[in-house]
Amino acid sequence: MTGALAVMVVSTACGAGDGSEAEGPLVVYSGRSEELVGPLIEQFETESGIGVEIRYGESSELAATLLAEGEETEADVFFAQDPASLGAAAGLMASLPEETLELVDARFRDRDGSWIGTSGRVRVVVHNTDTDLPLPQTIDEAVDPAWAGQMGVAPTNGSFLAFVSAMILERGEDGTRAWLEALAANDPVEFDGNAPIVEATDTGELGGGLVNHYYLLRLRAEGQGNNAENHFIPAGDVGSLVMPAGVGIMTNTDSPEAAQEFVDFLLAEEAQTFFATETFEFPLIDGVPQPDGVPPLSEIAAPDIDLSELAAVLDLATRLVAEAGLV
């Protein structure tokens, strides 16, 4: 018993203690979870021969961690789930080369070239297929009294907060506050995350909810989700916000070539196809087939929002959501 214990202790200590030396593996801080991108990272390691040491966490927490670590951070690459987190850490990131930036539409990358989108995630109104409730044609119709008690939201979720941040950019602080108060007054059903909203919509517990497009597709892959459908708001407002996941290279990286290779890998056909077929997100480079079960990205009425500005209003968005009584 003591022997086994000693072995376990030593192996856990050894297994995780290395990697803090300067040269060596590529250190990636990933706000994208292991379930989503683990196989992709392994593919990169095999093909490039570069060892990757990856730190998984929430994008916003990792951004805050990077800011706390400052210039001495060991991280080489920040691979985040949403543009607000990328924007928050943009001061610590280097500009990407032109040929990399040109691969992706200017809407889905940083204005100054600090980060670039790797896949598209779109806000939708998921709804139960048997519901009679009027599907919102604008984001203001989502807080219509007809939806009282039937609309699921996840007010603490990063994507919702990014959506509120975009709304602040679109219609200002007062307009956003008014919308949030209308939502709060409409008896919304609050959840901790997006996946339970889609499940509840599928079982009929809810009429619908404000989520990201891919949760329903993943639920269908698990054998459920046959009673729900994604509705893309057609008005071109923040209701159909496209939030790319993205990547940036830290200025003080000690492995710049390896970091660049990683970014190139994520923007190459193999990885982009992975996003379309395995995680059900929209590829952002040309020439890659769109995911099944959703319209192509070009047909979605995405709003014209400068994503580089999201980070600056994120804290305000969280405050407005709290003040509206949603958290």
Added chain:
Amino acid sequence: MTAGPLTARQPEVGQIRRRGGWGWWVAAGVALLPALIPPVSLLFQVIGTGTTLAVPPGRLAELMLNTAMLTVAVTITAVTIGLATAWTTTRVALPFRKGWMTLAALPLVVPSYVAALSLIAATGPSGVIVESPTPYGFVGSWLVLSVFTAPLAHLTLIPGLRTIDPATEEAATGLGASRWRVFATVTLPQLKPALVSSGLLVGLYTLSDFGAVSLLRYDTFTRAIYTLYRGQIDRRPSATLSLILMALAIVILLVERRYRARVPLHSGRPRRERPLLSLSGWPRAASISALTLYIMLALGLPLAVMAVSVFRGLESEQIVGSLGAEAVRSLGVAIVAALVTVILAFPVAMVTTRRPGRLSGWVESAMWGAYSLPHITVGVAAVGFALASARSLYQTLIYLVIIYGAIFLPQAAGATQDSLVRASPELEDASRGLGRGPVATLMRVTLPLAWPGLVAGAALVFLSVMKELPATLLLRPNGFETLAIRIWSSTAEGFITRASAAGLVLLAVSIVPLFLVMSRELSD
């Protein structure tokens, strides 16, 4: 009042207790340092960057009221359940008694969000057990937290129950008291220290819980704190709220100190073995049914919900992938953390039980420094401290284990204190008087007396660390994924099959070391 077995003993005026000397104070001071890192670092952080209140005062009052209500309600029910399971599995002759004792402790390893998921799956329109509306809000949170934190009381009370001198109870029975009266007037008062420890463990844990209240949509302080940490890059609002929560915890601790009745009940007589209570007829059936019902709710239900998810997913050809590495990491770090915490707790317990006084009162309150804070606050504060003052420790396993020790110190110390309090200091005096040196006395007399408490404490910390999530996420070395992290990230992404499989592995992997330890050390 004539002196007797049930009279409290105070140090006599003029008699200097030379038990242990100031070595124990130094050791206790060192042991307390980790527990003080998070609150002190938080204070510094707030002083340095200033405070902001992102939540309007009316809402703040509402959050406080909700939190207080939940804490009080859960404490009462969880301690009652824990007392019932502890008493039944230590005193009553049941088939597979040791098995029941272990099983009743195991629900502690179920993360509270998994527990909440089980409740949601069991009820609601497609409920597995009953098709009633899911009890969101206060009722659901109270149910889930009571059932799943009862093991905190169960494990803390077991050593206490074992070490009550049977002579005291037999004397009462001999004088004609009924079984219930013996329990109420003889057993319960002697359990007071353990009951108070249990109450604090459950209550202060409830203050810091996030998983259950977020899924069950009950607005507590901690829920708001997590939201602000997750949603904002600016950490001041969350730090400010955390400070307020810490103040609330301090108030609870001060109240407890005011009304604390340190009743060291040394009977001075050697303990005899206690025969197990043999029940028959309906009391026996009732005991077994009640235990079974508890285990079904607290273990059977989460297991069933997770198993159904896994089967459903496998049928749809979801791949689960290997969980072996995560299991080894979780086990390894939990066992090491349990040992380290128990070693830290021992001098603290020695100081508070053998040197009662105002200073040891402060020691006892200080050990709760990190326990009641939400773990995300502890994690952030610990990261801040490491980046500022101990860069080489940042993102290392050693530091992670130290912070686990900081958080869970009260679990180990509470159980150990109870064992020590019950054991007469005269035994140690006698050993010294017979010529044994301090080390020999420690090894041959004190440690065996404290042993049941140390084991129970180790079990508590082990289970708590196995499921710990927020601090682990922030402090772990890159790539150190545990089972708890696996469950959380799979759930967040909607990969339910993988999450459930990881949950099943968590339960399976925890039960073996727990059973080995409890059946050998905590049963007569």
